[in-house]
Amino acid sequence: MSDASPGEFDLIQRFFKARFAEFAANSNSVDLGIGDDCAVLNLPTDHQLVTSVDSLNESVHFPVNAHPAKLARRALATAISDLAAMGASPLGFTLCLSAPQLSESWLQDFSEGLFSAAEAFSIPLIGGDTTRGQxxxxxxxxxxxxxxGQALRRVGAKPGDKIYVSGSLGDARAALDYLQENTADNHFLERYWSPIPRLSLGKSLLGIASSAIDISDGLLADLGHILAASGVGAKLDLAALPMSSALLETYSRGDAERYALTGGDDYELCFTVAPQKEIQLQQSAQQSGVTVTCIGEIDVELGLHGLDKQQLELLESAGYEHF
Amino acid sequence: MSDASPGEFDLIQRFFKARFAEFAANSNSVDLGIGDDCAVLNLPTDHQLVTSVDSLNESVHFPVNAHPAKLARRALATAISDLAAMGASPLGFTLCLSAPQLSESWLQDFSEGLFSAAEAFSIPLIGGDTTRGQxxxxxxxxxxxxxxGQALRRVGAKPGDKIYVSGSLGDARAALDYLQENTADNHFLERYWSPIPRLSLGKSLLGIASSAIDISDGLLADLGHILAASGVGAKLDLAALPMSSALLETYSRGDAERYALTGGDDYELCFTVAPQKEIQLQQSAQQSGVTVTCIGEIDVELGLHGLDKQQLELLESAGYEHF
Incomplete structure (x- = not known):
C-alpha cells in the first residue's frame, strides 16, 4: 500500500496488514499475501479462477459520512455477491482505498467492519493500494x-425453466426511504447495510441451476440480463414475489411489489432451474439454509409477461423501461 | 460496467467490450470475459495465481489533462510490471475507471492506448467497472x-548474492523535469510514458534469481524492500550504475547518479543472483533481449554501503532517508 504519509502508513500497517496477515496465513489458498509485488494464490486442482471488481464512490454509491464499519461490511458483501452468483468459493480479495485523508478513528472503524465481514465470509485480504484522492x-x-466448467452464468436459461429468487426482495429499496433521515436502525436499514452474499446457496446450485445472477440493480433489470444473454423471455407470477412482512406492513401492496421488482441492493440470487431438477433444488436450498421461491417461468416469447397494466404503469412512471 | 449514462454506456460498449471481446475469445486463459457477474480464467496445470492492484488518481499520480492514450499505456504497463517482478505470465486484467464525465474522444484515445498496450503485452481485458466520481x-x-512454488519474491537474498538491475535507471526521473513543460517528446518522456514491463526477463529469472522487485519508487527504496524482507544489507558499486547516454549528457554525474538511485517510475527489475548462477543469468538475459548489470553485492551487515559521503549528503538533501 502506497502514497500514505508516514503516520498513515503506520496506521494502515496496524489496521490492515498486521491483522490480516494472520488470517491470510491460516488460509490454504494464500501462499503469499500482503507485502510483495503481487499476492500468490493456490487454486484447488481442476478448478478455474473467478474474479470481479466493484467501485464505490462517496455520494454516488454511498452517503457522505457513511459509518465506516457499515460501509466496509456492505462493500465487501456486495462484491462477494458476484462470487455467489457464479457458484464460486472465495479465495481472497484486494482493496483500493482512495481518500483526501484518513483519520485513525475512521481507519479503526473501517478495518473493524472489513475484518469482521472478511471473517464471516471466510475471505482473506491479500493486497491493495491506498492513495490520496479528492x-x-x-x-x-x-x-x-x-x-x-461448472460456473453459473447468465446464459443458459431455457423455455420451461422455472425462475427462482432467494430470500425476500424490496427491503433494501425501502431502506433508501430512511437512509437520509437520522433514523435508528430498522429492519430495512439492516438489510441495506448488511446484505448476505448467498455463497452457500450459490455453491449448492452448481449442476442444478441453468443460469444465475445476483440482484444488485433490481429483479427486473437483473432477470433482464439473464433473458438477454439466454435469448428467451419470462412470465412472472407477481403473487408469488417473496416480500418481508415488514415491507408488506409498511407499504401498500402496489408499492411493495414495485420495490421488489425494481429496487436494487438486495443481493439475493435470481436463477433458473429445469422442472426435473426442482426437487434437487429444494433439498440443496434447505441444506444451505436459504428460502427459495419460484416466481415464474422462462418463455420462448421474448420480453417480460405477467405484469398487469396498472403495475406496468406504476413501473414506467418510476422510470422502468419495458423491454 | 455500470453507472454510466445511456450514451456513455454505448461508448463503453463500443470502445471496450466489443473490441476486447474478440481479443479475450482468442486467449486460452479466458473462459468467460466481460459481461457476466465475474470473469472465469483457466490456469495452466500446476500453476499458481499471481495478482496485484494499482490505483492512479489524476493530479496525484499523473498530470491533469494527461494524454489519454499515453496514460492508458503507462498505467497498464506499470501494473503489469508487478507480474514481471514475480516472474509471472499475464492472464488478464480488469479496470475500474472513475471520472466526472467521459467524452467520446477521450474514451476513443484511452481505449486505443489501452488496447494497443494490452496487445503488446498479451494481456486481455476481462472485466471492470465504470463509475461517476469527482x-x-x-x-x-x-x-x-x-x-x-517458483514465484520470485522480495525475501530470499543471501549474503554473497550479486545485485542486478535491468536496462538503465534515472530516465523516468529526468522526465519529471520536462513533464510540466509543453515539450515535444524526448527520450526521457518516452521512458516515462512508455515503460516496458520486463515480462520475458522476469520469467527467465525463475530458478535463477534469489529475490526480485520492480523499481517503481527508486532503486534505493525498492532494493531496501528486498534487504528488509531478506534480513540482509548491500554494498553498492556506484560506478557500475547503468545510465543512458542521454542522462549522462544532460545532467552532471552527481545528479545522474541521484536520479538513478532515487528516481522512481523506471520499472526496471532489481534482483539478486547467487554467484554460481551468474553464467546462467547472462544466458537467460541475452535470450530475453534485456541488458542486466551487476551493481553490487548482498552483505551480512545490515544497511546500504558503498555510497560516498558527498553522494549521501546529496541524497539526504533530496529527502532520502538513510537506513
Missing part, C-alpha cells in the same frame, strides 16, 4: 474458485 | 500465473 473511493476485487 | 481515477488489477 473523494472517498473504494474498489474491491474478489477472487474465487469453481470446479472447471 | 476526479479521473484508474485502478488496474492484473492477473498472471507462475509455476507452483
Amino acid at each position: 473523494q472517498l473511493s473504494l474498489s474491491f476485487q474478489v477472487l474465487g474458485s469453481v470446479a472447471a | 476526479q479521473l481515477s484508474l485502478s488496474f488489477q492484473v492477473l498472471g500465473s507462475v509455476a507452483a
Whole structure:
C-alpha cells in the first residue's frame, strides 16, 4: 500500500496488514499475501479462477459520512455477491482505498467492519493500494474458485425453466426511504447495510441451476440480463414475489411489489432451474439454509409477461423501461 | 460496467467490450470475459495465481489533462510490471475507471492506448467497472500465473548474492523535469510514458534469481524492500550504475547518479543472483533481449554501503532517508 504519509502508513500497517496477515496465513489458498509485488494464490486442482471488481464512490454509491464499519461490511458483501452468483468459493480479495485523508478513528472503524465481514465470509485480504484522492473511493476485487466448467452464468436459461429468487426482495429499496433521515436502525436499514452474499446457496446450485445472477440493480433489470444473454423471455407470477412482512406492513401492496421488482441492493440470487431438477433444488436450498421461491417461468416469447397494466404503469412512471 | 449514462454506456460498449471481446475469445486463459457477474480464467496445470492492484488518481499520480492514450499505456504497463517482478505470465486484467464525465474522444484515445498496450503485452481485458466520481481515477488489477512454488519474491537474498538491475535507471526521473513543460517528446518522456514491463526477463529469472522487485519508487527504496524482507544489507558499486547516454549528457554525474538511485517510475527489475548462477543469468538475459548489470553485492551487515559521503549528503538533501 502506497502514497500514505508516514503516520498513515503506520496506521494502515496496524489496521490492515498486521491483522490480516494472520488470517491470510491460516488460509490454504494464500501462499503469499500482503507485502510483495503481487499476492500468490493456490487454486484447488481442476478448478478455474473467478474474479470481479466493484467501485464505490462517496455520494454516488454511498452517503457522505457513511459509518465506516457499515460501509466496509456492505462493500465487501456486495462484491462477494458476484462470487455467489457464479457458484464460486472465495479465495481472497484486494482493496483500493482512495481518500483526501484518513483519520485513525475512521481507519479503526473501517478495518473493524472489513475484518469482521472478511471473517464471516471466510475471505482473506491479500493486497491493495491506498492513495490520496479528492473523494472517498473504494474498489474491491474478489477472487474465487469453481470446479472447471461448472460456473453459473447468465446464459443458459431455457423455455420451461422455472425462475427462482432467494430470500425476500424490496427491503433494501425501502431502506433508501430512511437512509437520509437520522433514523435508528430498522429492519430495512439492516438489510441495506448488511446484505448476505448467498455463497452457500450459490455453491449448492452448481449442476442444478441453468443460469444465475445476483440482484444488485433490481429483479427486473437483473432477470433482464439473464433473458438477454439466454435469448428467451419470462412470465412472472407477481403473487408469488417473496416480500418481508415488514415491507408488506409498511407499504401498500402496489408499492411493495414495485420495490421488489425494481429496487436494487438486495443481493439475493435470481436463477433458473429445469422442472426435473426442482426437487434437487429444494433439498440443496434447505441444506444451505436459504428460502427459495419460484416466481415464474422462462418463455420462448421474448420480453417480460405477467405484469398487469396498472403495475406496468406504476413501473414506467418510476422510470422502468419495458423491454 | 455500470453507472454510466445511456450514451456513455454505448461508448463503453463500443470502445471496450466489443473490441476486447474478440481479443479475450482468442486467449486460452479466458473462459468467460466481460459481461457476466465475474470473469472465469483457466490456469495452466500446476500453476499458481499471481495478482496485484494499482490505483492512479489524476493530479496525484499523473498530470491533469494527461494524454489519454499515453496514460492508458503507462498505467497498464506499470501494473503489469508487478507480474514481471514475480516472474509471472499475464492472464488478464480488469479496470475500474472513475471520472466526472467521459467524452467520446477521450474514451476513443484511452481505449486505443489501452488496447494497443494490452496487445503488446498479451494481456486481455476481462472485466471492470465504470463509475461517476469527482476526479479521473484508474485502478488496474492484473492477473498472471507462475509455476507452483517458483514465484520470485522480495525475501530470499543471501549474503554473497550479486545485485542486478535491468536496462538503465534515472530516465523516468529526468522526465519529471520536462513533464510540466509543453515539450515535444524526448527520450526521457518516452521512458516515462512508455515503460516496458520486463515480462520475458522476469520469467527467465525463475530458478535463477534469489529475490526480485520492480523499481517503481527508486532503486534505493525498492532494493531496501528486498534487504528488509531478506534480513540482509548491500554494498553498492556506484560506478557500475547503468545510465543512458542521454542522462549522462544532460545532467552532471552527481545528479545522474541521484536520479538513478532515487528516481522512481523506471520499472526496471532489481534482483539478486547467487554467484554460481551468474553464467546462467547472462544466458537467460541475452535470450530475453534485456541488458542486466551487476551493481553490487548482498552483505551480512545490515544497511546500504558503498555510497560516498558527498553522494549521501546529496541524497539526504533530496529527502532520502538513510537506513
